[in-house]
Amino acid sequence: MHLDDIIYKRQSIRNYNNQKLSDECINSIEEFIDNVKPLYPNIKSDYEIVDSSNVKTIMNWKAPYYIQIYGQDTENCFKNIGFIYQQVDLYLQGNDIGSCWVGVAKPRKYKDDNLKYIITMAFGKSDEDISRSTDEFKRKSLDEISNNYDDKLNVARLAPSAMNSQPWYFTHNNDDTYNIYRKKQNIIKRRILDKLNQIDIGIALAHLYVANRDSFEYFTNKDYEKLDGYIYEGSFKI
Template identity: 45%
Template structure:
């Protein structure tokens, strides 16, 4: 199973076929996903479209409802784990899309976000069609190793990540949004950070490591997320 190749052609799907899919293979993959932080408990439910309140002009036949205990980096952890799932779904011919404007009809505590998924006829795209910031804009200097993060999806394509080279990897920062955008992106952008880190993990599975330093450098206009080795 080559998840890394999915990074370069993945597309957030908003058109789905109303067909049943094998959910057991998805559950099995989720059980094997690596978390960003092993000390954070999280769980998920698979819901149908009838069990979800959706505020988008489209819907999907299935949704992953994601839940987590509230600890440091728990949004990032959700993004990290379930972007692995999104890439897996793509690899077996199932489209998906992170959905911030939806929630389960039956309210439960610790709900974080939904992922829509289902069979779709339009799941891939050419690398040239990605609208992303240049590598020089997401790091202190251009580094091709960051392309997987560069291509990560984010809320309204906000691309909040910034990478600063360190002695043994990168210090990772999230861009601070203005006051108005902060109200929209306050939960979504930390998830986006986890999604970008998932792409770097999938591309560097044997060497990837994440830690939170005490001696990180403050970066104006950004908040520190953690540090990685790839």
């Protein structure tokens, strides 16, 4: 299974059955998480796989399993978590296991470590077909998310985001590298989306990494161009 193929057919799954996953399957998910490439190798993160009894949520649906995700409370932590766990989302869906990021959930009992709770990802089996065709994605056009039309950004365009807000914008540099920016939300939306949109940026970068595994490099450009209405998040090569 190639994770980059899943980018074009994944979707958030909110309809689960109660089928138990084998210990072997759960172990393989844990092994994948433990070995996934982070965006910031020095930022600590951790997780716990729990069932719905340890999840407080206002959602009107439940999943049989949840990954409760923790991270070191520092700048870029949210982007790092988006980057790591979007690879997990693709891994799950590539193994015919539905998944959905859940911003509006909290653990009932927090894992006992010094990290901050960040977000949850629901997962489990569904009776429905969990994949869809690329033309069913509801997304902005490539023109709307970049200063130049560029097919290489299509994988980022298809990335999931909180409330489908798609807060990313890309610009091109003369040396074939790119900059990624995050939309500044208005004061009302900012209260809900500020942290979640930082996760979204990591998610878009994960798609760019998975589709360009051998060439992807992420870095900070101190001389980045300021863009009105956007926050600079980083630069990359693909």
